[in-house]
Amino acid sequence: MRPVRINQENVEVNMRLAKDVYSSEGILLVPQNTLLTANHIVKINLYQIHDIYVYPQEEQIVNKSQIRQSLANTPEFIEFSYKYDRKVEDIQKHLAQIVNTGTINTISLTNLVDDILDSTVSQSQLFSYMCRLKSADDVTYNHSMNVSLLASILGKWLDMSDVSIKELALAGLLHDIGKIMVNQTILNKKGPLTEEEYDHIKQHTTLGYQMVMGSDLPDGIKQAVLMHHEKMNGQGYPLGLKWENIHPYPKIISIVDIYDAMTSERPYHKRFHPLDVIRMFEEECYGLLDTQYLYIFLEHIAHNFIGEHVLLSNGQRGEVIFINKQSPSRPLIKKEDGTILDMLNDMSVFIIDFI
Numbered sequence: 001m002r003p004v005r006i007n008q009e010n011v012e013v014n015m016r017l018a019k020d021v022y023s024s025e026g027i028l029l030v031p032q033n034t035l036l037t038a039n040h041i042v043k044i045n046l047y048q049i050h051d052i053y054v055y056p057q058e059e060q061i062v063n064k065s066q067i068r069q070s071l072a073n074t075p076e077f078i079e080f081s082y083k084y085d086r087k088v089e090d091i092q093k094h095l096a097q098i099v100n101t102g103t104i105n106t107i108s109l110t111n112l113v114d115d116i117l118d119s120t121v122s123q124s125q126l127f128s129y130m131c132r133l134k135s136a137d138d139v140t141y142n143h144s145m146n147v148s149l150l151a152s153i154l155g156k157w158l159d160m161s162d163v164s165i166k167e168l169a170l171a172g173l174l175h176d177i178g179k180i181m182v183n184q185t186i187l188n189k190k191g192p193l194t195e196e197e198y199d200h201i202k203q204h205t206t207l208g209y210q211m212v213m214g215s216d217l218p219d220g221i222k223q224a225v226l227m228h229h230e231k232m233n234g235q236g237y238p239l240g241l242k243w244e245n246i247h248p249y250p251k252i253i254s255i256v257d258i259y260d261a262m263t264s265e266r267p268y269h270k271r272f273h274p275l276d277v278i279r280m281f282e283e284e285c286y287g288l289l290d291t292q293y294l295y296i297f298l299e300h301i302a303h304n305f306i307g308e309h310v311l312l313s314n315g316q317r318g319e320v321i322f323i324n325k326q327s328p329s330r331p332l333i334k335k336e337d338g339t340i341l342d343m344l345n346d347m348s349v350f351i352i353d354f355i
């Protein structure tokens with residue numbers, strides 16, 4: 001079947017591009033064979049591309065990107081997604097109960113965490129599944145679930161004990177509980193916050209701490225609620241603590257908190273791709289987040305993308321074959337002509353997208 005020409009307004013996620021899309025200046029925006037995501041569609045709209053060519057559904061070309069995409073249609077993922085939604089509802093009920101009664105039922109919360117962590121999927125599957133779950137969801141309950149799962153994953157990557165991993169998952173669940181107490185209009189505001197509004201949102205750390213401080217929860221969990229916006233250089237909030245005075249749990253929570261916020265749709269930004277987030281972490285977050293934890297987190301995420309086919313900023317394409325330990329966002333690429341590009345040796349080239 002021949003490619004179909006469609007108008008910009010009719011472009012949908014998961015359509016496969018039959019021809020490269022260029023800007024009016026001749027810059028390659030989205031290459032042929034790309035399975036379109038929301039980000040691509042934003043780009044196509046932004047550059048005012050009126051028509052594009054896509055393959056009819058049945059003529060789509062199978063490659064690894066497509067296999068990864070089709071994972072979202074497997075019975076295992078559908079079951080995972082269903083259970084995920086039910087667990088988010090449970091989290092909402094539990095957190096509302098804490099706010100309404102002013103008491104923390106540690107046993108009930110521990111059971112909830114057991115239920116969240118009780119998954120038949122493997123750790124690498126869990127991360128892959130989570131990459132596909134991202135959508136425009138609320139900023140508190142889904143985020144709490146994601147941070148809980150990601151904190152437990154990072155805890156495993158850090159070889160922490162089962163007890164610590166469970167506590168981290170609970171810390172992830174509760175870290176933003178204070179957000180239930182702040183003004184929801186400000187919390188969900190689209191566009192930049194005023195300084196006053198930002199100061200109001202910042203209070204969620206101390207409000208949350210006041211809710212958990214009198215409970216019998218482990219101390220690290222309470223510290224995570226209070227300190228997850230502290231920065232290693234002392235420029236975070238609410239206390240302006242430095243690295244040596246910050247508990248390990250909030251150090252871990254702050255990394256996965258930022259990662260989940262960046263890879264999720266938010267009222268004020270579109271979701272970023274995980275490799276983009278790795279690059280941003282590398283460029284902007286060393287010195288602000290715990291370097292040792294961050295390094296292990298980024299390295300493991302990057303390893304998840306070995307075997308992916310990518311488009312480079314110079315227009316070349318290739319496959320990610322090796323992750324550079326020094327800089328996980330700059331892997332070794334096997335190009336289409338068979339030659340190898342070490343992205344650490346050519347800082348002018350960067351990955352634009354997966355193809």
Ligand SMILES: [Fe+2]
Nearest residue numbers: 175176228229
């Ligand atoms: Fe927070």
